[in-house]
Amino acid sequence: MADDLYARYMKAAAANRAHSATCSRCSPDGRCETGQHLEAEFQDAYLKKKR
Ligand SMILES: [Zn+2]
Structure with missing residues (x-):
């Protein structure tokens, strides 16, 4: 879960x-x-990780 998001x-x-x-x-x-x-993917992953 959280590990997946972090990865x-x-x-x-x-x-x-x-x-x-x-x-x-x-x-x-x-x-x-x-x-x-790539930047959009990164931003998306970053925002999801923060939640
Ligand atoms: Zn380029």
């Missing part, structure tokens, strides 16, 4: 970070389509 959060955070580090189309000012998707 999902960690996975989303890692994927988001890894993408940002390697994607040439993402910048602090804006994310590419994939980057936006």
Whole structure:
């Protein structure tokens, strides 16, 4: 339950970070389509984890 959410959060955070580090189309000012998707997943997991 909570462990699943935490695992999902960690996975989303890692994927988001890894993408940002390697994607040439993402910048602090804006994310590419994939980057936006990963960021949305991360935000979603983060908000669910907090509850
Ligand atoms: Zn990107």
